[in-house]
Amino acid sequence: MAKINPHFNEVAQGYFSTEIAKRARPFLDSHPGVEIFKLGIGNTTEPIVPSVIAGIREGVEKLSRRETYTGYGDEQGDTRLRHTISKWYAGRGLNIDSSEVFVSDGAKSDCANILSIFSDDSIVAISDPVYPVYRDSSVISGKRIHYMPAIEKDGFIPQIPREKVDLIFLCSPNNPTGSVATHKQLEEFVRYAKKNRAIIIFDAAYSEYIRDTTLPRSIYEIEGAKGCAIEIQSLSKAAGFTGVRLGWTIVPKELQAEDGSAETLNQFWNRRQTTMFNGASNIVQEGGLAVLSPEGQRQTHEQVDYYMENTRIIRDGLKASGFTISGGVNAPYIWLQCPKGLSSWEFFDELLEKAHVITTPGIVFGENGEGYMRISAFGHRENIEKAVRSIQANFGNKS
Numbered sequence: 001m002a003k004i005n006p007h008f009n010e011v012a013q014g015y016f017s018t019e020i021a022k023r024a025r026p027f028l029d030s031h032p033g034v035e036i037f038k039l040g041i042g043n044t045t046e047p048i049v050p051s052v053i054a055g056i057r058e059g060v061e062k063l064s065r066r067e068t069y070t071g072y073g074d075e076q077g078d079t080r081l082r083h084t085i086s087k088w089y090a091g092r093g094l095n096i097d098s099s100e101v102f103v104s105d106g107a108k109s110d111c112a113n114i115l116s117i118f119s120d121d122s123i124v125a126i127s128d129p130v131y132p133v134y135r136d137s138s139v140i141s142g143k144r145i146h147y148m149p150a151i152e153k154d155g156f157i158p159q160i161p162r163e164k165v166d167l168i169f170l171c172s173p174n175n176p177t178g179s180v181a182t183h184k185q186l187e188e189f190v191r192y193a194k195k196n197r198a199i200i201i202f203d204a205a206y207s208e209y210i211r212d213t214t215l216p217r218s219i220y221e222i223e224g225a226k227g228c229a230i231e232i233q234s235l236s237k238a239a240g241f242t243g244v245r246l247g248w249t250i251v252p253k254e255l256q257a258e259d260g261s262a263e264t265l266n267q268f269w270n271r272r273q274t275t276m277f278n279g280a281s282n283i284v285q286e287g288g289l290a291v292l293s294p295e296g297q298r299q300t301h302e303q304v305d306y307y308m309e310n311t312r313i314i315r316d317g318l319k320a321s322g323f324t325i326s327g328g329v330n331a332p333y334i335w336l337q338c339p340k341g342l343s344s345w346e347f348f349d350e351l352l353e354k355a356h357v358i359t360t361p362g363i364v365f366g367e368n369g370e371g372y373m374r375i376s377a378f379g380h381r382e383n384i385e386k387a388v389r390s391i392q393a394n395f396g397n398k399s
């Protein structure tokens with residue numbers, strides 16, 4: 001008889017976006033025609049930049065001619081793209097060999113799938129609050145969780161575990177808190193990982209939002225990190241590829257598990273990808289090459305600037321209304337402390353009912369998210385401005 005994976009019963013029934021839609025539904029139904037401003041979702045809204053569209057078109061064109069048509073490609077990614085990614089890191093002073101680069105269809109699946117190369121009895125450290133994918137995929141794969149509180153007094157940077165864990169998910173710039181770890185903070189995690197023979201899984205999906213040049217955009221900026229860290233990247237927020245789908249994972253050759261020899265993890269991930277993944281779309285990989293070209297980098301960075309200007313508008317607006325906020329300086333997310341000691345869901349209702357603004361209650365990211373809201377800067381400028389005006393009209397403007 002087929003048996004279910006019982007661990008599915010240990011996670012919430014729906015992903016948090018479903019929960020938010022459900023909670024907002026009664027208000028929307030009873031207020032038809034009311035304009036709603038969405039500051040809740042981490043989804044891109046602006047069109048892909050011209051040089052990248054040209055790359056994607058080129059990918060399509062190639063498929064239309066017998067001489068340039070390609071079918072299945074290498075599961076690890078197009079060799080040109082793997083080399084280009086390696087050069088992109090080299091441009092940042094980091095030495096990543098193309099054989100350590102595995103192109104994927106995005107960071108979310110890699111964050112979950114990477115767990116398969118580690119033992120089932122691994123203890124996985126995740127921050128609280130956390131991007132739920134690390135938590136839920138660890139639970140579903142039967143691993144044990146150790147929570148690292150990420151609280152105000154530490155600038156919302158997770159506390160290093162006191163006991164021994166095996167895997168540590170880190171996300172910087174952080175979703176949901178918008179905090180960014182400094183070199184020193186990441187050095188401490190690397191030191192911990194080395195001492196405890198743990199492995200860091202570093203999610204750098206928002207690295208391109210870092211404007212402060214003193215902050216690390218890659219875990220490999222930390223000395224010794226190649227021996228203890230995997231890095232996962234995504235073009236979703238860096239180039240508007242949320243619907244296009246492209247990312248990559250770096251599994252260094254020198255990365256070593258407690259019981260494995262050097263290169264084992266690189267080989268295991270290669271084995272996993274060649275067995276369970278058939279490579280990212282060839283059309284999309286042409287787009288990825290275009291993103292990493294000098295013109296693609298210039299244009300996509302300009303687009304990131306657009307979202308960062310949204311962030312500034314929201315930050316200034318919220319501050320003027322007297323809210324206590326953090327994040328949103330080198331990240332597209334702002335972490336707002338709910339006023340008057342309200343719970344996240346209570347303040348979610350108040351913001352929706354009074355200002356018609358939808359945000360994400362911090363509690364969906366973990367217990368330490370209670371009393372906070374995540375505000376996302378992804379949106380058309382005019383909607384962001386309207387949302388901020390609506391908040392100020394209903395919660396005051398002291399500027």
Ligand SMILES: Cc1ncc(COP(=O)(O)O)c(C=O)c1O
Pocket residue numbers: 042105106107108109131171175203205233234235236241242246247
């Ligand atoms: C921290 C973090 N990692 C990964 C992802 C997913 O990235 P992708 O679209 O490449 O799957 C997101 C998306 O919101 C995210 O916030």
